[in-house]
Amino acid sequence: MTRTEHSTGPAPRRGSAPARQVATDIGRVVKISGPVVSATDLPHTRLFDVVRVGTERLLGEVIKIDGDLVVMQVFEDTTGLQVGEPVEATGEPLYAELGPGLLGGILDGTQRPLETLSTDGNLYIARGAEPPRLDRGRRWHFRPAVEVGDRVGPGDLLGSAPEGHAIEHRVLVPADLSGIVTAIHAGPATVLDAVVDIDGHPLPMMRRWPLRHARPVANRLPLTVPLITGQRILDLLFPVARGGSAIIPGGFGTGKTVLEQALAKFSTADVVVYVGCGERGNELTEVLEQFPRLTDPRTGAPLMDRTVLIANTSNMPVAAREASIYTGITIAEYYRDQGYDVAMMADSTSRWGEALREVSSRLEEMPAEDGYPAYLASRLAGFYERAGAVQCLGTPQRTGSVTIVGAVSPAGGDFSEPITQNSLRLAGSFWALDTALSRQRHFPAVNWLRSFSQYGLDEWFDREVADDWSQLRHWAAATLQDEGDLQEVVSLLGVEALAAEQRITLRVGQALREDLLQQSSFDDLDASCPPARLLAMLRVVHAAGAAMSAALQRGTAITAITSATVLADLGRMRRWPLDNVDEPATALTQRIAEEMSSL
Numbered sequence: 001m002t003r004t005e006h007s008t009g010p011a012p013r014r015g016s017a018p019a020r021q022v023a024t025d026i027g028r029v030v031k032i033s034g035p036v037v038s039a040t041d042l043p044h045t046r047l048f049d050v051v052r053v054g055t056e057r058l059l060g061e062v063i064k065i066d067g068d069l070v071v072m073q074v075f076e077d078t079t080g081l082q083v084g085e086p087v088e089a090t091g092e093p094l095y096a097e098l099g100p101g102l103l104g105g106i107l108d109g110t111q112r113p114l115e116t117l118s119t120d121g122n123l124y125i126a127r128g129a130e131p132p133r134l135d136r137g138r139r140w141h142f143r144p145a146v147e148v149g150d151r152v153g154p155g156d157l158l159g160s161a162p163e164g165h166a167i168e169h170r171v172l173v174p175a176d177l178s179g180i181v182t183a184i185h186a187g188p189a190t191v192l193d194a195v196v197d198i199d200g201h202p203l204p205m206m207r208r209w210p211l212r213h214a215r216p217v218a219n220r221l222p223l224t225v226p227l228i229t230g231q232r233i234l235d236l237l238f239p240v241a242r243g244g245s246a247i248i249p250g251g252f253g254t255g256k257t258v259l260e261q262a263l264a265k266f267s268t269a270d271v272v273v274y275v276g277c278g279e280r281g282n283e284l285t286e287v288l289e290q291f292p293r294l295t296d297p298r299t300g301a302p303l304m305d306r307t308v309l310i311a312n313t314s315n316m317p318v319a320a321r322e323a324s325i326y327t328g329i330t331i332a333e334y335y336r337d338q339g340y341d342v343a344m345m346a347d348s349t350s351r352w353g354e355a356l357r358e359v360s361s362r363l364e365e366m367p368a369e370d371g372y373p374a375y376l377a378s379r380l381a382g383f384y385e386r387a388g389a390v391q392c393l394g395t396p397q398r399t400g401s402v403t404i405v406g407a408v409s410p411a412g413g414d415f416s417e418p419i420t421q422n423s424l425r426l427a428g429s430f431w432a433l434d435t436a437l438s439r440q441r442h443f444p445a446v447n448w449l450r451s452f453s454q455y456g457l458d459e460w461f462d463r464e465v466a467d468d469w470s471q472l473r474h475w476a477a478a479t480l481q482d483e484g485d486l487q488e489v490v491s492l493l494g495v496e497a498l499a500a501e502q503r504i505t506l507r508v509g510q511a512l513r514e515d516l517l518q519q520s521s522f523d524d525l526d527a528s529c530p531p532a533r534l535l536a537m538l539r540v541v542h543a544a545g546a547a548m549s550a551a552l553q554r555g556t557a558i559t560a561i562t563s564a565t566v567l568a569d570l571g572r573m574r575r576w577p578l579d580n581v582d583e584p585a586t587a588l589t590q591r592i593a594e595e596m597s598s599l
């Protein structure tokens with residue numbers, strides 16, 4: 001392993017990679033093509049090394065070496081850069097700085113804090129600016145979990161510091177260090193102050209990790225626990241596992257952003273990393289304005305206390321967009337290693353793919369499908385493979401997870417394009433947003449006939465929520481499928497062509513769609529639905545179906561059954577309180593049964 005974790009600051013780089021000859025070459029720019037710049041005279045430079053380009057020292061990364069020619073992608077605007085300007089090799093890859101202070105941060109694709117650098121509220125960063133990624137001045141209260149004389153190894157817990165209201169930031173031994181604790185410095189500390197000494201060497205809280213490398217774990221675990229999203233259609237029909245991945249493909253305006261935000265707010269993740277790649281500048285500004293105002297439904301504190309926001313607006317260079325996905329996933333893995341369940345939202349991965357395409361075309365690589373590079377599939381796989389539920393390194397024993405939810409915005413809503421198709425092969429849950437549903441204002445506009453989930457989570461729901469969960473779930477899925485088929489018959493031949501029992505299926509399908517699956521993110525009460533409430537709603541719809549069938553058996557006219565006024569009350573289930581749903585559920589079930597018997 002050549003790239004590995006190391007602490008940063010006053011401590012010597014104990015346990016880091018074998019010392020590498022740091023290249024201090026100064027090369028010359030020979031060609032500029034937008035964000036892609038070529039230089040010569042950089043003989044010691046290696047692939048993915050960071051470079052400083054031009055007199056303004058723009059941040060770049062080596063992406064190709066061809067003989068003497070070193071080709072770099074530059075994460076900043078290259079306007080004004082000239083041939084002949086110097087290029088400085090740093091001899092290091094792109095690193096994330098990891099430590100307390102990440103949560104609440106609004107960062108650019110290379111982890112530079114946007115707040116501190118923005119002028120006049122716009123997301124502007126001065127070119128060549130090299131701000132510290134983590135705040136060096138802020139103090140955190142370090143509480144040790146070890147004693148002098150303890151032997152510690154990779155991933156062991158050294159202590160913790162409260163970070164915001166929600167998270168106890170756990171400080172771990174770097175992945176490549178072991179030794180004896182020789183001193184402890186409890187109390188307030190900046191990220192660079194030593195908090196413990198190991199074998200006499202001071203160790204601060206901050207770590208550095210190369211973005212493009214997955215962080216090590218003890219074991220990967222099977223995915224058996226759902227990430228509860230609070231969205232009925234997802235939790236019931238297409239659940240995603242903690243440590244799994246889901247994609248949300250959807251055309252323009254179908255609700256990708258609203259859904260990603262609902263997941264950020266309500267899902268059962270401890271930490272949320274939200275990577276926004278906006279197509280329109282103002283779209284992301286909306287996210288940046290809204291997020292800091294959101295309250296955490298669990299704690300009542302700002303949601304930002306457990307959120308990291310990474311923002312790329314359309315006016316930021318494409319290469320920064322490419323890096324943002326790796327910055328995001330590295331931060332997500334860092335909190336996973338502390339034993340947290342992390343959800344990473346990427347909105348939208350299509351903008352990331354387009355960045356790859358642009359850089360590839362500037363490199364004059366042979367384009368594959370739709371102009372995307374041939375390595376699109378492997379890059380996407382490399383990203384989605386970093387999702388997972390894991391046994392973390394070190395003691396005490398901890399498990400953590402990173403769940404990835406990637407939005408995809410295929411042009412014209414055409415799911416056959418390469419990003420959707422490649423993501424589809426990688427993600428375990430596929431939440432297909434439908435333009436027709438969003439036009440009808442059916443939200444979330446997840447198409448129940450085209451979406452799927454490959455995670456086997458029935459056992460968990462049957463055990464943890466109620467033992468009839470999976471049975472009712474399969475009944476709902478089958479009813480929706482049957483209703484879809486019957487709708488086709490109706491559109492050709494009219495409802496009269498159906499048998500009476502089929503008309504009941506139609507009415508029950510309608511109740512499932514309109515009264516259960518629809519859920520507005522803007523309804524304070526119903527925006528998030530706990531599984532127990534969802535199950536209670538489902539049981540009532542199921543009982544309504546049974547009551548309708550029983551009425552039919554007794555000879556009641558089908559039109560009387562399907563137009564019974566009490567069925568309208570199913571639409572009021574979403575007004576039920578979030579807990580204690582037994583009473584309204586029993587009352588409604590009884591009313592439906594009574595009215596059906598009286599017809």
Ligand SMILES: Nc1ncnc2c1ncn2[C@@H]1O[C@H](COP(=O)(O)OP(=O)(O)OP(=O)(O)O)[C@@H](O)[C@H]1O
Nearest residue numbers: 251252253254255256257258443444519520521522
């Ligand atoms: N779950 C929801 N509940 C209520 N309304 C919704 C929901 N989802 C979407 N909407 C409505 O649809 C609009 C568009 O949603 P959104 O901006 O998320 O779409 P998008 O797919 O991200 O769009 P774009 O293609 O521009 O990125 C929202 O402003 C809102 O009015």
